[in-house]
Amino acid sequence: MVELASIVAPIFLTILLGVFLRKALISADGIWHHINTLTYWVLFPSLLFNKTSVIDFEGFDVAAFAVVLIMGYLAAVLFAYTVAKIFRFNAASLTSILQGSGRHNSFVALAVISQLFGPPGEILGAMAVAVMVTFSNVFTIIMMTTILSDKDGGKPSIFSEVIRNPFIVSIAIGLLFNFMGWKQVPILTDFTEYLGKAALPIALICVGAGLKFIGAKSFVVPTAIACIAKMVVLPITVYLGAIYFELSAIATASAVIFASVPTSSTAYALAKYMGGDAPLMAAIISFQTLLAVFVIPLAIILSG
DSSP: OHHHHHHHHHHHHHHHHHHHHHHHTOOOHHHHHHHHHHIIIIIHHHHHHHHHHHOOOTTOOHHHHHHHHHHHHHHHHHHHHHHHHHTTOOHHHHHHHHHHHHOOOHHHHHHHHHHHHHHHHHHHHHHHHHHHHHHHHHHHHHHHHHHTTTSOSOOOOHHHHHHTOHHHHHHHHHHHHHHTTOOSOTTHHHHHHHHHHHHHHHHHHHHHHTOOOTTGGGGHHHHHHHHHIIIIIHHHHHHHHHHHTTOOHHHHHHHHHHHHSOOOTTHHHHHHHHTSOHHHHHHHHHHHHHHHHHHHHHHHHHTO
């Protein structure tokens, strides 16, 4: 337990550093916006390209791994949708609850898996990101467009959102290089690896800087629904699916960790853009990030 805490603690200390920096040193929103932009468009895509371009797919059941993650996602969203309908939340709140129930923070997930399992964890984490970034983005846009169809907010097309998502594009290019046999391209491979090393610490600092707790007390019930769905229903479903498909111990633990991380910090921007409940989304993101300090170590222990 002490060893596990020593592995996971630096990740959450990095997030806390972001909170401190936002409060004490860099309070300007514009600066954090630019740092987030750099991470989102350059550093993290470089990391994903680098990892997916060198993945060795032999001996790895990608299909079962993907099915397990998607099963968990759908189970969590279905649970949240059912409970939210019972409480009769409006359309905007419903979409924020559903985003908080299934989406994931790729930065936190990849940081934990990489810290625990080293290079094999980085590859598994990259595969999880490849599967779930694509699936969750398409699902979320369809879901929000359908539920908010009577609102005046902007409605992005699914195709345009997918082709301009830097995570999806970098993963697609990395897989193309992989399948073409270009796994070690001189200069390019080293360049993207170098940039990728900066991605996770900077991204985690930005996660901390972006936390918002104002007004969280006003959203107790919807936040609780999203937290139960995301941090209980989703990881349990993923674990049971991993056992059913007989995934390896590392693949099982990686999938459960991925299922246990807080929801994506980009969910707030999407809620604001498409007419969802942005303040509720901010509360869900912040509270889930706090819960993750306890949920992720517990998930690692229970998944073996």
